[in-house]
Amino acid sequence: MYNCLKKIERLFYEKTGITFVNKEAIFYIKIAEIMKNASIFSCEELLQSLQSDENLFKTFIEELTVSQSFFFRESSHFDILVELIHKEHIIAPSILSLPCANGEEPYSIAIVLLQNGIESFSIDAIDINPKAIEKAMNGKYEKRALINLDENIKKRFFNCKDRYCVVKNFLKQFINFYTLNLFDDAILTFGKYDFIFCRNLFIYLDAVKKEEALHIFHKVLKPEGYLFVSFSDYFKKHAGFDKIICDNKIFYKKLPE
Structure with a gap:
């Protein structure tokens, strides 16, 4: 057995x-x-x-691979994202959210960008779990998932009734959802990204797969693009990335090739 x-x-x-x-x-x-x-x-x-x-x-x-999340999780990453977009004058930033779970992360990113006057951007949201992607595309969440959002944001981006809130269609248009395994070669056909959010994945990977994941992210990032990971994720420094510490938050910048 x-x-x-x-x-x-x-x-x-x-x-x-x-x-x-x-x-x-x-x-x-x-x-x-x-x-x-x-x-x-x-x-x-x-x-x-x-x-x-x-x-x-x-x-x-x-x-x-069932994962629970909520909106604006580790929101300091989103503040850094906005700062980098403005500071580096990135026009129409392209963003990858992987794994995106039930969609809370990519929707949070889109909300933050729109709230900060950034209206031209695209987000690819990928997860290996087809049920999670189906829920993300539907955009229907229990109100408790929105606990970190103030009432003005809820009114602007959601239709709420009883126990549930549903993402408004205009917000959905910024995000493309896909069911895909990170280690599938198809990921390399999606194009290049300015930013990658890969939070709470590395804790499920061994050293070999962590290295492979970092190699893939290095390939799909644009020159000097950025990788955000969760505080709970850990990996040894990768040769292709520069480790950056800002306000006790760690993220990574792709080194010039």
Whole structure:
């Protein structure tokens, strides 16, 4: 049984780059739930099904990459973003939000830019979880997700009723949502970005995948573009980036090639 579970864990890592080495208890609980819902009665049957059934593996990804977020999380990054756009006179900045979870981050970025008079920009928002992308595109959130937003922002950007708030269509037009794995080569076809927000992903990657992720971000950033990560993310300094500390916040600038 244990060897079979380790094989499933390895399969998930190989296909997604995400490791559960330090979170195996959560991993095994999720496996038990998936087996119950799919009426699968042995670990070996689950392994075989995951290898042959693409839809089941998509469900597997959905169950194992569920992430909770809220609007204006680590908002000091957004303040730095606005400052950099103005300071460096970046016209029509292009931004990547990955993973974007249920859409709170890209919508927050769009709100901040519009609130600061920046009206020409584009955001690509990417997540491996198709259910998360579906929710992000719908733009419907419980009011508690908007706890950090004042009433004027809520009125300008959302239609709120009862327990829910829905993103207004004019805000949605700034964001393109995609279901995609960071480690899929297709990411390299999206173009180049001035800014990348990749927050709360590196904590799920091992050293090998962290290095690979940084290499990808280096490729898709414009010359001297910026990478923002979460305070909980950690990786050794990458040769292609300069580490910047501002007001106790760490972010990275792509070094000239």
